[in-house]
Amino acid sequence: MATIDYKVPLGRLDHVGQGLSRPECILAQQNGVLWISDDKSGVVKLSPDGTQERIGELGGAPNGIAMDRDGSFVVANIEHGTLQRLNRDGSSEIMLLELDGTPLGAVNFAIFDSAWRLWVSVSTRTVPRREAITDPRPDGYVMLIDRGVARIVADGFYFTNEVRLSLDEKILYVAETTRGRVTAFDIDGAGNLSNRRIHGPDGFFSGALVDGVTVDADGALWITEISRNALIVAPPEGDPVIAVEDPTSGPMHFPTSITFGGPELRDAYVGSLKMDRLAHFRAPVAGPPPVHWRIG
Template sequence: MQNIDHFKVAPADVRYVGTDLSRPECIIAERDGTLWIADNRGAITHIEAGSGKQRLFGPQEGVPNGIAMTRDGEFIVADIGAGVVYRIDRDGNKRIVLDSYEGKRLGAVNFVYLDDWDRLWVAVSTITEPRSAALNSVVPDGYVLLMDPEGRNPRRVADGLRFTNEVRVDARGEFLYVAETTAGGISRYRIGPDGSLSGRETFGPMPLFDGAKVDGIAFDADGNLWVTEITRNQLVVLKPDGTAITVFDDPDGKTIDFPTSVTFAGEDLRTVYVGSLKMRSVASFQSPVAGAPMRHWRGDVTATA
């Protein structure tokens, strides 16, 4: 196991990928180096491996936030502006997957996550309108839906969350980890055989520090959970025992501003990409620990169109 206790990201370690991106909140990386980045100008910006050539892909509408890649190389998108989940096929066509639950609007759909069992987890930050009101105070009206990738059989598996953000399932499939933005930390639930959740508990400091707001989370191969924090532009690693290690801190946002997600990439999964709501490119650096491979790395998935 690699030791991450003394790892720090210095400004000189950071490189940048992509140009003129708009709100590049979430990043999908393929094994060959291809990147797919959520982009306000179109659903996704595609950056080719090697050449770095980029193009917009999908519908040029809404506010794409979290994205996930399916087994067949298509994309599922959480549109936080329209409050819907939709799917983009490999020709760039859009199809609504879910736009309501129990006869009501979904709310601020923040993130979608496909786990190793092809379960689709949908994180809804808040039903408060405008959603900014729920960011400026603690409003526990966020929730999580569970369904299949086609949007069938949606059911609410968690609620009472404080601005639900990214979610992840651990490597053993035992726990769902949830970033609660306005709580400033991470909660987790034990996952039952049918996908039901129970035993909500905090994981690591809650909050990370007074006034903290967390956003994106991702596991590395050693079971550490990487967390982005947006008020001090931090990257924090939570070790398996919950101990918090700050590996990057940039309160002035000179190197990384408003970090929203962490994606491990590269053939050895040691290249880290950091999404952002404010930057026009994606920050990148090298990690001493490999990332945990995402669902789409485990098969012959390709989305290159």
């Protein structure tokens, strides 16, 4: 396999969207529509012609979003500590707010696999959650919801952030923010996890704070890092590479997620907690089509 040059000059970044509010998470579809989490509503629909539509009135802080097979959204509301369902018409309902009688905690992210099981990360049960960042502690966990039944499948994480599945869905990757690392597990057919290990270095560098993680079509991990405004690529073989870094918080500030979209799945869109638009660049590799790629 030819060596891939993952580095993207900062000058190649441009932007899409405007007036976004806390655009933490992005979903891309084949029709060119982007769906973006938004704390002034719930989700923003960004159409290819640039028009934007705010959907819902969820309150709190919508964080990670996942699209269900009917086109509705599952929203991880980190401020409310709930999973919410948001329909395209703006109506919403609470899906889950506690597990076994205990509040969920800081619900961060959700993603469906190809069997439409929902993987959910909870960063911490500490209140306020900021204390779990300033004084790191391993009280985050990952939950699996399968046919309406929720259960914890792994815990002991340092501020669990985004989770992602490998291309064959046999590995679960978990971003641990305050350890600056990614933890991996093997997944069996029932959704049970085993063989816990650190994927790559145990901390990408001193002081690293990883947030988002996604997988490209070659199986490499793309990881957002917020202390240096960086995108890190961990290829299947070889050492991690800093693909993009913005030390002056210019075109890319506080990157929280990365999503592949566009006709060839080579348009990379970067979410942020601090910007009011999305950073965008042409990636050196494509992403795989997500399960919601062709949903109407």
